[in-house]
Every structure is written in C-alpha cells, then in structure tokens.
Amino acid sequence: MIAVIVFWTLAVITVLSAMITAFSRNIVYSAFALLGSFAGVAGIYLLLGADFLFIIQIFIYIGGILVVTIFAVMLTQGVADMNISNRIVGLIPAALIALLAGAVMLEAILRTPWPHPGTAALNPTTHAIGNAFLGPFLLPFEIASVVLLAALIGAIVISRQAARAEA
Amino acid sequence: MPAGLTLNHFVILSLALFLLGSICVLTRRNAIGILLGIELILNAANINYVAFAFFNPAAHYDGQVFAIFVIMLAAAEAVIGLAIVLAIYNHLRTIDVAANETLKG
Incomplete structure (x- = not known):
C-alpha cells in the first residue's frame, strides 16, 4: 500500500x-x-x-x-x-504524432501478457553489479572506458577550436 | 515488495516520459532544448530496463548493468553535445537549429 x-x-x-x-x-x-x-x-x-x-x-x-x-x-x-514554435514541426503536429505513437504503444503494453516470474529480493546490489562488470560484462565495460576517453578528448578538441576561433 | 504495483505501472510511466521527451525534441528550435528532450527519453528507457529486471529476478542485475551503461553514454553524449552547441554558438552567435541548417562555416 x-x-x-x-x-x-x-x-x-x-x-x-x-x-x-x-x-x-x-x-x-x-x-x-x-x-x-x-x-x-x-x-x-x-x-x-x-x-x-x-x-x-x-x-x-x-x-x-x-x-x-x-x-x-x-x-x-x-x-x-527562443519561441517554442518551430516552423517545421509545430506544437500541435508534434502532440498529434506523440498521441498517435503513444496510443499504439499503450495498446501494445496493455495487450501483451507479460510473463511474471516474480519480483527480485531487496538486497544490496553493489556487490553483484561489481561482479557482473568484471565477469560477463567485462568487454562492454572496457569498451565503455574507451568511449569515455574518446568523449573526453573530443570535448577538449571541440572547445579548443572554439576558443581559438574566438581569439 | 510492491503489492498492487505491476510491470504495467512502470512501463506506462516510462511511456509518458518518452512521449514528453519526444515532444520536446520535435518542437524545440533551441539545440540545448533538444538535448534536454533526449535526456528525458534516455531516462524513460532506463526505467524500462530496471522495471523489467525487477520483475524477472533471474536477470535482476543484467538490467541494472545495462541502465548503468545507458547513463554512461548519456553523460558522454551530453558533454559532446553541449561542447558542439557551445562551439556553434561561438561561431554563429545563435543555437537556433533552423539557422544552422547550412552546416557551413
């Protein structure tokens, strides 16, 4: 309750x-x-x-x-x-698109008989997530670090160009 | 735990968040506004991951790990996106996406 x-x-x-x-x-x-x-x-x-x-x-x-x-x-x-209105997609067409898509998805959600194997127990999750990262998810975890490094370098490069253009 | 709460509650909440995010993306001319809408959509996806994982104890941690990856990518995306927006602002003095459609300096 x-x-x-x-x-x-x-x-x-x-x-x-x-x-x-x-x-x-x-x-x-x-x-x-x-x-x-x-x-x-x-x-x-x-x-x-x-x-x-x-x-x-x-x-x-x-x-x-x-x-x-x-x-x-x-x-x-x-x-x-700036004004919220957009000359390409106004608020009313956007709301219409969202309503149509939402209606379809709502229908799909309500019609699908979700399998219900039960609910997870409320235990601390940190230990298990750490094991998952260094076990079955090791490769995505390492790739994620490369992605973060690329994002770091990319952000520095882009903002340095902006600073140079201003100078 | 959640007596009276079903998977549908969480999935429909996520649907509402997704639709509001897509309205935000569709109607904004401000590039930062579009990024805000994308953050809403990513949060909606995360609610789905965690909810489906919670109602399937066999995959409880898999869903949470995926949600963490999504959060990581959202952080990288926000940093890069905002850096690009600021670079465009320094260059053209506007972040109206319609004014930047030429993609030429």
Whole structure:
C-alpha cells in the first residue's frame, strides 16, 4: 500500500517536471525542471530495489549532466529563450504524432501478457553489479572506458577550436 | 515488495516520459532544448530496463548493468553535445537549429 502511494507520488513529480521541460517557453525553466524528473526517476529506481543505480542517478545525472546543461544554458543566454514554435514541426503536429505513437504503444503494453516470474529480493546490489562488470560484462565495460576517453578528448578538441576561433 | 504495483505501472510511466521527451525534441528550435528532450527519453528507457529486471529476478542485475551503461553514454553524449552547441554558438552567435541548417562555416 505504501509502495503504491510512493509510486504515484514519484510518478506525478516525474511527469509534471517532464511536462514543464517539454512545454515551458523559457529554456532556463526547462533545464531546472529536469531536476524534478531526474530525482523522480531516482526514486523509482529505489522503489525497484536498485540502490546503486539510485546513487549513480543522483551523482551523474543531477550532479553532472544537469550542472553541465545549466552551464551551457547560462553561457548561451540571450538567444536562449527562443519561441517554442518551430516552423517545421509545430506544437500541435508534434502532440498529434506523440498521441498517435503513444496510443499504439499503450495498446501494445496493455495487450501483451507479460510473463511474471516474480519480483527480485531487496538486497544490496553493489556487490553483484561489481561482479557482473568484471565477469560477463567485462568487454562492454572496457569498451565503455574507451568511449569515455574518446568523449573526453573530443570535448577538449571541440572547445579548443572554439576558443581559438574566438581569439 | 510492491503489492498492487505491476510491470504495467512502470512501463506506462516510462511511456509518458518518452512521449514528453519526444515532444520536446520535435518542437524545440533551441539545440540545448533538444538535448534536454533526449535526456528525458534516455531516462524513460532506463526505467524500462530496471522495471523489467525487477520483475524477472533471474536477470535482476543484467538490467541494472545495462541502465548503468545507458547513463554512461548519456553523460558522454551530453558533454559532446553541449561542447558542439557551445562551439556553434561561438561561431554563429545563435543555437537556433533552423539557422544552422547550412552546416557551413
């Protein structure tokens, strides 16, 4: 019963923040509303027994990605609060596309008889995730480090070019 | 644990988040706004991974590991995307995606 109340609270927070992100005319409000979405999703992870993922979500999404995004919004202020309307896809066609796609997916979700083998036990997950990373997921784990290195170098190269162009 | 909560609850929440994210991507002219929409979509995908993993104890950790990979890629994507956006802003003084359609300096 408590789990249901917690779920609905988190769902309302997440969806309302996402609506502000999607529909706000001011990009600054959009970026800050993303905080509510990320925190709500973190709560959902906790509800699903993913304690390590909860911390990762707080650290990387809220502490990292959101801060970088808000930095970028602030650095490009002035042109940042552009009109939401787009001459290619307006709000109404976009909402129509989303509604149609959503209706199809909702129908598919409700019709599919999900196999239900049970629910996972609520144990600390860090130990098992560490074993999974260094066991069956070792190759993706190593490739991920290469991807992060490439992203690091790429970001430096791109921003250095920008600095050089300005100088 | 979740008495009264089924897989459908989480999948439909994820669907709502995905649709709001795609509306955000479709309607924004601001390049950073598009990146915000992509973050919403990635979060929706992550909810699905974790929810399906939770309701299938045999694959409990596999889903969480995949979610961690998605978060890692989202971080890399956000950094690179924002670096490109800032470079475009320094170059053209605007981040309106319609104004950048020529892709020429």
